[in-house]
Amino acid sequence: MALQGAFVAHEVMLQSLGANTVQVRTPQDLQLVDALVMPGGESTTMSHLLNTSQLFDPIAKRINDAMPVFGTCAGMILLAKSIADGRPDQCFFGAIDIDVQRNAYGRQVESFETDLTITGLETPFHAMFIRAPQVVRVGSDVEVLSSYEDKVVLARQGSVMVASFHPELTSDSRIHSLFLREV
Amino acid sequence: MGYMTKNSARTTGSMQVKRGLAEMLKGGVIMDVVNSEQAKIAEDAGAVAVMALERVPADIRRDGGVARMSDPEMIIAIQASVSVPVMAKARIGHFVEAQILQSLGVDFIDESEVLTPADETHHIDKLAFDTPFVCGATNLGEALRRISEGAALIRSKGEAGTGNVVEAVRHLRNIIGDIRKITQADSAELFEWAKKLGAPLPLVQEIAETGLLQVPLFCAGGIATPADAALAMQLGAQSVFVGSGIFKSDDPSPRAKAIVEATLHYMDADILAKVSRNLGAPMTGIGMDQINERYAERGW
Numbered sequence: 001m002a003l004q005g006a007f008v009a010h011e012v013m014l015q016s017l018g019a020n021t022v023q024v025r026t027p028q029d030l031q032l033v034d035a036l037v038m039p040g041g042e043s044t045t046m047s048h049l050l051n052t053s054q055l056f057d058p059i060a061k062r063i064n065d066a067m068p069v070f071g072t073c074a075g076m077i078l079l080a081k082s083i084a085d086g087r088p089d090q091c092f093f094g095a096i097d098i099d100v101q102r103n104a105y106g107r108q109v110e111s112f113e114t115d116l117t118i119t120g121l122e123t124p125f126h127a128m129f130i131r132a133p134q135v136v137r138v139g140s141d142v143e144v145l146s147s148y149e150d151k152v153v154l155a156r157q158g159s160v161m162v163a164s165f166h167p168e169l170t171s172d173s174r175i176h177s178l179f180l181r182e183v
Numbered sequence: 184m185g186y187m188t189k190n191s192a193r194t195t196g197s198m199q200v201k202r203g204l205a206e207m208l209k210g211g212v213i214m215d216v217v218n219s220e221q222a223k224i225a226e227d228a229g230a231v232a233v234m235a236l237e238r239v240p241a242d243i244r245r246d247g248g249v250a251r252m253s254d255p256e257m258i259i260a261i262q263a264s265v266s267v268p269v270m271a272k273a274r275i276g277h278f279v280e281a282q283i284l285q286s287l288g289v290d291f292i293d294e295s296e297v298l299t300p301a302d303e304t305h306h307i308d309k310l311a312f313d314t315p316f317v318c319g320a321t322n323l324g325e326a327l328r329r330i331s332e333g334a335a336l337i338r339s340k341g342e343a344g345t346g347n348v349v350e351a352v353r354h355l356r357n358i359i360g361d362i363r364k365i366t367q368a369d370s371a372e373l374f375e376w377a378k379k380l381g382a383p384l385p386l387v388q389e390i391a392e393t394g395l396l397q398v399p400l401f402c403a404g405g406i407a408t409p410a411d412a413a414l415a416m417q418l419g420a421q422s423v424f425v426g427s428g429i430f431k432s433d434d435p436s437p438r439a440k441a442i443v444e445a446t447l448h449y450m451d452a453d454i455l456a457k458v459s460r461n462l463g464a465p466m467t468g469i470g471m472d473q474i475n476e477r478y479a480e481r482g483w
Contacts (some may be wrong), residue, residue, distance in 0.1 A: 003447060004210040004231060040207050041231065042267050045443070048229035051443055073207070075297035087226075087266070102266060108290035109313045111200045120375060124191070130203040131268065131290070149190050169203050 001059075003049040005041020009168035013176050017156055019183075027058045035068040035183040039076025040059060040166050043083075043102065046074055047090045056091055063095045067181040068159040076162035077102060077133050096160045097139025098152070104134035109133065116165075118146040118154060121174050127153070127165040135164065143177075196313030201335035204290065204315055205399045208232055208336075208422055212412065212443050213241050213401070215426040216258065217320030219264035225429070225450045228439035231289070232268040234424065235261040238296045240344030241427035242464065244292055244474070250298045252280040258287055270317070275482060276302025278311075285314040291336070294329075296481035297426075304483065309333030311380015312349045319403065321354045321479050322379030323361040330384050330397050337396065340479040341421065344427050346357065346468030348405045350479060351415060359419045366394045404479070409431070409458050416449035433463035439473045 001006065002023035014037070022032045028038075036059065038046075048057040063069055071079040081094045084101035103110070111131055117122035120180045125146075135152040137145065142176070153164045154175070157168035159182055167175040189274040194200070200370035216222040222233050237248065238252040252273055252311030262269045268290035273280035275294055280301075284292050287413045294307050296319050309316040310333035319340035321325035339358060341351030365376055365387060373391055377384040389397060406412055415423050423446055429439045436451035440457040471477075 001246060002210070006206040006209060008209070025451075037202065042207065042211065044267060045211055045229045045231050048227075048443070048448055052229075052440075053447070085266070096331040097361065102278060107288040107290060108201075108315065109205050109285065110195065112195045112205065113200055115191040127205050128200060129193075130207055166206075167202060169199065171208060174264070175362060 001038045001046075001075075002056070003035055003053065004045050005039040006166065006168055007037070007039040010037045010039050010072075010176075013168050014180070015043050017173055017176055017180055019038055019180060022155045024055070024170055025053060027054055030055065031056050035070075035179075036062070038069065038071040038078055038181075039168065041071035041073065043074040043077040044087055044090060046078060047087075047092070050091055054179035061094055063093055063160070066159050068096060068161075068179065070161045070179040071162045072166055072168060073130065073132060076100060076164055079160055079162055081139070095140050096157045098135050098155065098162070101136050102133050103131050105129060105132050107131065114148065116146045116153065118175070120145065120178060122183065125167070125172060125174065126170055127167070128142075128169045129165045132158065132164045190340050191257075195296045198333070198335070200314035202398055205317075205336040206228050206400075208268070209399060209449060210224060212269065212424045212439075212446050213422065213424045214429055214439060215424075216261060216430070218335060219260050221430055221435075222261045222265045224436050225439060226265045226267050227399050228436060228445035230267060230439070231422070232270055233261065233265060234270045234293065234426070235273065236272055239427040239430060240478070241346070242344075243297060243433050244344040252283065252298070253278070255283065255287055258284075258289065258333065262288070273307070274298040275300040276305050278307045281307050281312060281316075281383050285312055289314060291317055294334075295319065296340060296478045297412050300481050306483070310432060317401075317481070319482060320358060321482075322357040322380075324382045325482060326358055326400075327380060327382035327386045328465055331386060335400065336401060338401040338403040340423055340482075341402065341406070342471065342474070343404045343478050345405050345474065346407040346431070346466040346472070348407070348414065349468065350409045351405045352418065354404075354479070355415060357421055358396070358400065362390055362394065362396060363389050378390045406442070407468060409462075410453060412445045413441045413455055414447035416446060422446070427466055431466035438465070
């Protein structure tokens with residue numbers, strides 16, 4: 001999904017893993033893809049642009065038909081079941097049974113990097129948290145792949161995967177590989 | 184006692200974390216706002232961030248006098264009114280204004296030529312801050328000097344407060360054109376490039392290898408219409424700053440929305456034609472021969 005944000009970084013990483021990529025800005029673009037990455041960026045902006053670009057309903061339908069989706073940061077917010085402090089008009093897909101709180105770690109000066117232990121990866125993953133959202137509730141059907149300071153930071157439910165951090169901003173492609181296995 | 188945390192330590196304020204926020208702002212529009220009402224209009228229209236300042240550049244140009252950092256009170260009010268990142272401007276070289284802005288929790292500090300410079304030799308040592316900085320540049324040498332001082336984002340300067348895109352185009356073409364030439368240079372020529380640009384050799388060598396600036400490149404200074412925004416994006420900018428262009432126009436909200444859509448669909452002329460319709464009058468704008476002071480010349 002190339003409405004706004006760090007989509008090029010995702011694209012570069014997916015291509016390095018041998019995937020073909022398309023930048024999705026219109027419903028026509030969406031028909032060309034088997035799976036969708038929702039990048040980091042500003043979730044209020046993306047929500048606005050999902051409507052103006054007539055992309056919300058077609059994406060919701062594809063998610064309902066089990067298209068694999070991976071949302072990072074703002075992308076995670078868009079995929080959550082509820083947003084604790086979102087704008088009243090903010091749209092989201094409710095595709096994974098988690099509640100999130102936006103910018104929960106604070107302003108940019110509080111943004112940080114750290115090492116995470118991730119289920120299925122043998123060595124720690126170095127992660128960037130940029131004005132990151134926090135998962136404040138996790139449903140029982142959600143598989144937790146990593147937590148940091150008692151908060152879920154990487155999770156999966158069916159064909160939907162979400163991260164509150166930015167695996168696309170490092171050179172480590174292991175999390176993208178995990179996602180591509182679903183495709 | 185004896186409890187071992189399984190969480191590893193966190194590092195804040197690293198270059199990667201600073202550049203990370205710049206990455207998140209790509210493909211977006213950053214709008215100048217002077218109060219909470221304007222900030223909300225900007226956020227409603229889909230702005231990725233707002234720049235909080237007391238006077239938009241067109242008014243600074245009209246009023247003259249010394250332009251300084253905004254009153255913290257108005258920055259705080261704007262921070263409270265929106266959830267998108269809030270940026271604010273410090274004078275060139277005025278590191279104490281920058282310290283104050285960092286203490287306010289501003290998400291990005293713009294060391295800006297639109298304000299009256301505080302130091303005619305030195306820019307702020309931006310590596311000393313945890314808050315990321317954006318700086319203007321008219322050419323690649325200036326951009327690389329700012330990056331070596333720690334800027335996490337570069338914007339082409341253009342000529343702020345004019346509603347005239349001609350300087351923004353000149354500066355973008357300068358920067359991107361030189362990057363293109365450097366990728367064709369051989370290793371011996373890179374020494375000459377570094378000398379000519381007044382830029383650190385390692386940064387020039389890195390550009391020769393990657394073909395990319397080390398940080399994102401946005402465009403600012405003179406964007407007044409959706410077509411202006413799309414022009415900047417087609418020339419290679421990764422986002423646009425719109426200053427006076429929105430709130431100095433007849434009807435700010437539809438214009439703001441149209442510029443956001445034009446920045447997304449910058450390659451699609453059909454959509455650009457659609458969003459450009461019925462926006463009312465843009466800001467009047469001024470020719471470069473009618474202004475007595477060029478802000479773009481500030482910065483060293």
